[in-house]
Amino acid sequence: MEQTAHNLQQQxxxxxxxxGEVVRRITGGLGLTQGGLAQVIGLSAPMLSQLVSAQRVKIGNPAVVSRLRAVSxxxxxxxxxxxxxxxxAHELDEIRAATGAYTRPTTAHLARSATPGQPTGHASGQPAGPPERFLRPTTYPGELPPSPSARSVVREIQDLFRAVASAEEIQRAAAAVDSPAIAELLLAYGTGRTADALAHYEQHHG
Incomplete structure (x- = not known):
């Protein structure tokens, strides 16, 4: 039990x-089985099960991490x-077929990458995917373009914090600052769970 708790904190x-929370959110939101998700991201079902139960901590293949993030x-x-x-289903097939880091194309990107006079598709010359309407319009008449989702912004902030310092270093920095608000920010994005960081973001973002 103690080892599992330690592994969960490392995750x-x-x-x-x-x-486990990532996987449950995906399977619930997309109606996938855990085995189906494993196929999409290119991981064996037993390995994914061990990660979900925190018997294992880390995904060793960066491409698998990228595909999991894309599915999320x-x-x-x-x-x-x-x-x-x-x-x-088409989007999942695209993610499954990606051999490296996967970036989900937007309708604007698809429109820019299409050859004039040809159906809109991927810049690499692969067969065109669903028509451009597969995403709902990014804007409606009279509306401003939408902002990035709060979750995506929070993840970018978390990635930045964790790229420059370990959790222990961030905790020490938070303990050393005089401002409780700054300490809270460091801990929320540098060591906290995404759900906690998202709550902090929504509380303080105007």
């Missing part, structure tokens, strides 16, 4: 939240109603 330090972002988009349900 929080590495990924912002336990991998797709889940957020699907839950928010930003993608038509019938196009989710």
């Amino acid at each position: 929080v330090d590495l990924y912002g939240e336990p991998l 972002e797709l889940t957020d988009l699907a839950v928010a109603g930003g993608i038509e349900p019938e196009h989710i």
Whole structure:
């Protein structure tokens, strides 16, 4: 039990939240089984199960981490109603086929990368995916362009903190500063779970 708790905390330090929570959010949001998710991200089902139960801590392959993040972002988009349900399977196929870091194309990117006079598709010359309407319009008449999702902003901040310092270093820095607000910020984004950082962001972001 103590080892499991230690492993869970290490996952929080590495990924912002336990991998079990990430996987449950994805499987619930997209209607995938855990085995189906393992196939999409290129990991064996037993290995994913060990990560979910915190028997293992870290995903060793950066490409798998990238695909898992892409599926997580797709889940957020699907839950928010930003993608038509019938196009989710295509997106999952795109993520599954990615051999390196995966960046989900936006409709604007697809439009820019299309050859004039040709159907909109990927810049690499691969067959065109779903029509550009597979995402709901980024703006409606009279609306301002949407801001990035709060979760994506929080993850970027967490990634930045964790790229420059370890959790222990951030905790020491938080203990050393005189400002409770700054200490709270350091701990929320540098060592906290994504859910806690998101709550902090939503509380303080105007």
